[in-house]
Amino acid sequence: MNGKDILALGFEPGPHIPEMLKIAHAMQDASDHEIKAAIMHLAPTPKLKLTDGLDYHINIHAENDIEQSNIDSVHATMQKLMKTPVIKSGAIMPDSMPAGSIGSIPVGGVVASEAIHPGMHSPDICCSLMMTEFENVDPIDVLDTIHKNTHFGPGGRKSGQRFSLSTRLLDQFRSNSFLNDKRILHAAHDNMGTQGDGNHFAYVGLSNSTGKTCLVTHHGSRGPGAGLYKLGMRVAERFRKNLSPETLKVNAWIPIDSNQGEEYWSALQIIRSWTKANHNCLHQSVADALDIKIEDRYWNEHNFVFRKSDGLFYHAKGATPAFDGWADDATAKTIIPLNMAEPILIVNGLNADNGLGFSPHGAGRNFSRTKHKRMNEGRTDQEIYDEETKDIDARFFMGITDISELPSAYKNAANVRHQIKSYGLAEVVDEIRPFGCIMAGDWQQNAPWKKNKSRVKP
Secondary structure, X not given: OOXXXXXXXXXXXXXXXXXXXXXXXXXXXXXXXXXXXXXXXHOOOOOOOOOOOOOOEEOOOOOOHHHXXXXXXXXHHHHHHOOOOXXXXXXXXXXXXXXXXXXXXXXXXXXXXXXXXXXXOOOOOOOEEEEEEEOOOOHHHHHHHHHHHOOEOOOOOOOOOOOOOOHHHHHHHHHOOOOOOHHHHHHHHHOOOOOEOOOOEEXXXXXXXXXXXXXXXXXXXXXXXXXXXXXXHHHHHHHHHHHOOOOOHHHOOEOOOOHHHHHHHHHHHHHHHHXXXXXXXXXXXXXXXXXXXXXXXXXXXXXXXXXXXOOOEEEEEOEEEOOOOOOOOOOOEEEEOOOOOOOEEEEEEOOOHHHOOEEEOOOOOOOOHHHHHHHOOOOOHHHHHHHHOOOOEEEEOOOOOOHHHOHHHOOOHHHHHHHHHHOOOEEEEEEEEEEEEEEOOOHHHHOHHHHHHHOOOO
């Protein structure tokens, strides 16, 4: 028997053939059926092919031509995404918009899979919201205090201005093979108490139901999460090459029954704990500085992976859990912001089948930041700012207005709210009316590399 005979038994060519031949040569009197049974264990795992694509739940409809164009792009990317062989179901939310190359999970997308896909939670792992309601305090005092205590922009805090990282949490980082990394450990220290940039914010408002001042923060896992994402994508890519080369790199997965799968799942939970602590230290700093009592506090995440009793992993890219018991520290209420000039919605999840048990995480966009800026050409940033923030105390931490974060950059808040109700995704139980909001601002305008580039060499 030679290599061609092994291939004739139905095996693919590869480095396993010589070992198969050794066994076959020792079975000269055996039948082909007996030889095939004896060498089957040496065959590599069959490559998983892309599927024809599964249907997915649609919880969004267009109110105008611009929204229709956005939805068409969302469908194009979801249709390619849903061909990934380990995916079992999917859904899109009213705040859906494309994010990344075609085939990438969109913002407002939910995907249930047999495995963990690092590309589906993005570098901003566990991007999340925390709300604290205070007793008897003026909102301006809360806004001024969080402005003084928080940190927006790239990087971390300077030495002497950092919040402490608990030894318990640090030990968890060191015990995990993904997180016991010098860069990640350094970021875990100096990124504590930071909020980053983009659409992250510190929002102060008044509860409709109690009239009391509330602080809501929005940010994710910063450097530690970004570091884990990079390592996870490398591992997932190795599995992709061996298991399913046809799968897009952005949808590569880590099998949960592998050592790396369990370790990555554990790392995600540790990053979740770090992110919650990151929110908590900022909220507590306000209570301590003003010496005020906390009436209520809760939080919820998006850009995360949730494991349900059906054994599947639910990847929520910009979608909020709306099913009972989504975490050990889960409360009935979750938080959905819309834009800095609109009330933040406090909702109860409805565990809708058509949403796979999720609701939107916010308002989303119909066009990119760049396109929004082009649409406002001919008007100064100050004119746009004055018009859209005249009723609130809107601040940009870096001192430069970022018009791509003003209300007009987002979807119509009333339409999003209407669609949340019409698709039965969540029930609004309270609102936090806006008083003021702090965001990073356009920190890149005066970034060091731009200053250096503009210098004239002698």
